[in-house]
Structure formats: C-alpha cells, structure tokens
Amino acid sequence: MNLCRLQVLIYTSMIKNYIPSNVARMIFAATVALFGLFHFLGAAAMANMVPSYLSFIPGEIWVYVTGLCLLASAAAIVLERQVKLACYLLALMLILFVLMMHVPNLGDAAKGQMAMASMLKDLAMAMCAILIGNDSEE
Numbered sequence: 001m002n003l004c005r006l007q008v009l010i011y012t013s014m015i016k017n018y019i020p021s022n023v024a025r026m027i028f029a030a031t032v033a034l035f036g037l038f039h040f041l042g043a044a045a046m047a048n049m050v051p052s053y054l055s056f057i058p059g060e061i062w063v064y065v066t067g068l069c070l071l072a073s074a075a076a077i078v079l080e081r082q083v084k085l086a087c088y089l090l091a092l093m094l095i096l097f098v099l100m101m102h103v104p105n106l107g108d109a110a111k112g113q114m115a116m117a118s119m120l121k122d123l124a125m126a127m128c129a130i131l132i133g134n135d136s137e138e
Helices: 002-017 019-041 043-049 059-079 083-105 112-135
Strands: none
Touching: 019 043, 019 059, 019 112, 043 059, 059 083, 083 112
C-alpha cells in the first residue's frame, strides 16, 4: 500500500509540477509569437488603432515595434533567457495597451464590445506573463 501511495505521489508531482507548467509556458509563448507575427502581417490595418496622441511616430512603426516586442518576449520564454525581465516588460506593455487603447474605447457604441474583449484578453495575457515571470528562476 505504501509503494502504491509513493507511486501516485511521484506521478502527480511530475504531472502537476513539471509537465503542465512547461506546456503552458510554451503555449503562451506560441500565442504571444503569433500575435507578434500578426502585427507584421497586418501593420497597415492595425495602424488605425494607435491613439492619435502618439501620431508623432507613424502608426505602422508603433505596430512593428509592438510586434517585435511580442516576438522577443516569446523567444525569451522559449529559450529560457531573461524570462523574468521579458515577462514583466510584456505585462507592462499589455497593461499600457489596456489603459491607452481599450479603456478609452469602452464608452464608444461601435467599438465598446470589441474594446472589452481586447481588454480582457490583454489583462489575462499580462497576468499569465506575470505568473511565468514570477516562476522564473532568473
């Protein structure tokens, strides 16, 4: 009976503590990388989403820089290099998106529902980035 309990304990410890965390980290990194790729493929369309008070730099440049930041943070997570810094900076960027782009659009009848969905997505991704950063040993 004790051997059986030990086997169950070892098995659940492996599953709970190792495999899901690594799988979740890689799926998160892949998602972030995909969003980064979308920024490069759809820069012209996304440029309209850049707030007007940031127009001192063309909107497409902001979109490309954002895509580069997303790809860099995904690479850091996958390669396990500077994970804590990358995740905390990613979370900061996503929270700034929420405050600068999504919250101002919540009251707009045409954009409100999409702004709410985007806000919730960015907040959830920011919190995941913080969790991954907190879990990092760097």
